[in-house]
Amino acid sequence: MLANVRLLVHLGLQSLRAHKTKSLIVGGLMTFGAFLVVVSLALLDSVERATRASIVQSISGDVQLYDAKAKDKLALFGGFGFGTEDLGEIPSYAKIRDAVTGLDNVVGVVPYGIANAGVSSPGDLDRALNALRDAVRAGDMPAAGPLAERVRGIAAVLQAQQEKQASVSQTVTADVKAVLERATSDALWAEFEASPLPVLDWLDTKLAPLGEQGNTFYLRLAGTDLQAFNKTFSRIKIVEGELVPPDTRGVLVGKSFIDRRLKMAVAMNLDTVRTERARGATIAGTKTLQETIGKAVRASPRIVYLLAPRDVAVVAKVIAAEVGQPESTALTVLLREFIGELDDANFDRRYGIFYEVIAPRIQLYPFRVGDTITMTAFTKSGYLRSVNVKVWGIYTIDGLETSDIAGALSLCDLVTFRELYGQRTASLDAELVKMKAASGAAAVERDTAEDALFGGDATVEVKTVEQAAAEPVLEKVDRQADFRFEQGKVNEGMVLSTAVLLKDPSRLRETITELRRVVEPLGLQAATWQEATGVVGQITLVIRGVLLTAIFILFLVTTVILNNSLVMATLERVAEFGTLRAIGAQRGFVNAMVVFETAVLGVLAGVVGSVAAVACVLWLGQVGIPAPADLLQVLFGGPRLYPTVHVDNVVAGLLATLTVSVFATLYPARLATRVQPVVAMQGKE
């Protein structure tokens, strides 16, 4: 038997040698196939591991549990629309946590509730006026002085803009002109010194409408038990501020999100130029960078708004020196030149100046860490609901500091989430009752509405509600930023989903089966992280699908080519097969001979291709593959992917080539076994 196998291998090898050209072409094709399989599987696995590391270990966990009756699929990073998905509810998180925590392979359980909230931020003028009013009301005149200067400064910038506008169009009315003239006049500010409140009223009603609109931005909020979250997800790092303390309401915002979406336009555009230059682009050679600089130039007057008047001189001095203009030049003009004339030679220096001299003196983001922001959301039932929440800190995900997607979720406590989600609570119900009582409204049934409202016995009652006497109806306490709660009790309540982090992610399939067994009786379903993270998670599945299809097609083509060439070779060797049959070789032997020959080629090609592929992946693992786009950063788990190759990949490559070679020989081998021994008698050598 062994001798026969040796004979077959020998026959195979010798035959391959005898048909060098054919062997080289077919072998080359299969080598390429094996190479492709091993490299692409290694890359795919590496990407999946990296994506897993960036998503699973920072936000999603390996498995997400949510209501089995959910109408929408869970998509942590958002689905295709911006609406709040209907994910059903998990009535008690603690119950699920306790059921799941005991399971083997589960290391962390974290509750989630996803809500989208809008945050409006006032314009620069509004902000300055608000601060000024607060200072005046508090009687803090030393603080009011600089704030008044800032308002006056902004009015001056507006005036300059209006003058320029007036020179090209006639839309600027005399009224506007008069308001701006007065706002910048010494007379007004002398009046302010004497009696600030009437002047403030005038500023609020006349000047404020001329200022820029504030902007509204949206946060995709993940409400969670922030302490448990921080313990479970090792890749989350607080880069500014601190983690929200236990039992406290608060929000953590993603750094890349505020940097890319909310940062002051000049800074954001300069950052973009810097990033692109670090990637090798030049300002001179890249049109988009020149356009980015153009955007920064157009946004530059805002710097003047944002600077306190006494800082204007400091900044003007430095900028004037840099651009070689007299210090007396208007700061808007200096900034226009400072940014507008950026080139590859001066960029790094000017970028440094911006961040050392200008940035510390202006507010770069709509809010600062420590600020309380008002978040407004449409609740599940369609009402608007607002909550005041303090921004405790800014976080990044380790390795994904610059990724947009990675920081897209803002994190908040569960109580805030439930408010915004519109969960009915006892206190809210009590509030509703009070509101109803205070308004004197009565419930009217539809069937009897006409009678009740206009019927004979209806009386029109005019009730005067004394404004001053009305007690404060809105129970504000639990919407305020300083509201405190007990996390333990909160965890008893409703969440939308639960993240489960596993000890050994390679056992995902088996653990998810176990999880399903436990949570299905509780009315929940279990989704893998890929299913639960929407487009982001599924992209690896899509890439895998596309690549595997491509490989399948390649192998199909290889099989056809190989099959053809083997059929030709078989026909050429009819005499040989006939002879073997005549001298006593069974059909099985001839069959094995043909299959072995190609199998030998398949194994050789597989080995050569795999070795080349391993070398290639090891090399890529050294140098890394850069991620040019944001999504790729998430997929690569950072700015570069350092792929690794595993034994499974090589085994898959070898199996693939072997399978192809065996498949391709099925028909030729059948042909060979059909050769009759009598052929040998007619054959020429």
Place this chain on the structure above:
Amino acid sequence: MSAIIEVRGVTKDYPLGQLTVRALHGVELCVDRGEFTTIAGPSGSGKTTLLNLIGCVDVPTGGSVVFDGAVTSSLSDRELTRLRLEKLGFIFQSFNLVQVLSVFQNVELPLLLQGGIDVAERKRRVESILDRVGLSRFLRHRPNELSGGQRQRVAIARALVTKPRLVLADEPTANLDSVTGNSILELMKELNQQDGTTFIFSTHDHRVMELASRIVRVQDGRVVEDGRGDKSPVAAAAAAY
């Protein structure tokens, strides 16, 4: 002497498009063990067809071929193959060696196919038979490194290494020059006499006929003459041919 092969009223038809061509018409032939028989006839006479039937590489359309007591048409393909492997040796007109195997491996091949023979025994038998055909110095050579005569000797060694009951040779000297052809024939004759192996040839070569102990002449698919026994009729037939 008992018959190794009995051909009884054999016919063989070949389809040729819509027609059927009858290559053999009721052939009767009996060959005893140890005979050195030649089947002679011009091209297309049916001698190769007859040889194919005797060699169990084909089965008759009518009549029967009995090889060593077994009716070939009743055997399966597998049984026929086994029978060829164990009881028959083939020597082909164009040698039909496996080009990618060495001389030693070519001769060893039938033993490997038989299975159950250990390495040492295989080596002993292959070397012994190659020694007898005078090729012990060429064990590692490839067929394409040998002359035509040497190749035919390898083929003879391959045919005999299994110690078959019957060796069939289809025009064994047709591709050889006369000197080489003669030496091949001498060798076969010698093996026939020493081991008592039965040989059947097809040929239209006088020298082969001269050496044969019996000449069966085939023409138009029929045995027209069967010279057996003393040497004279054979010689006469050879002379007449």
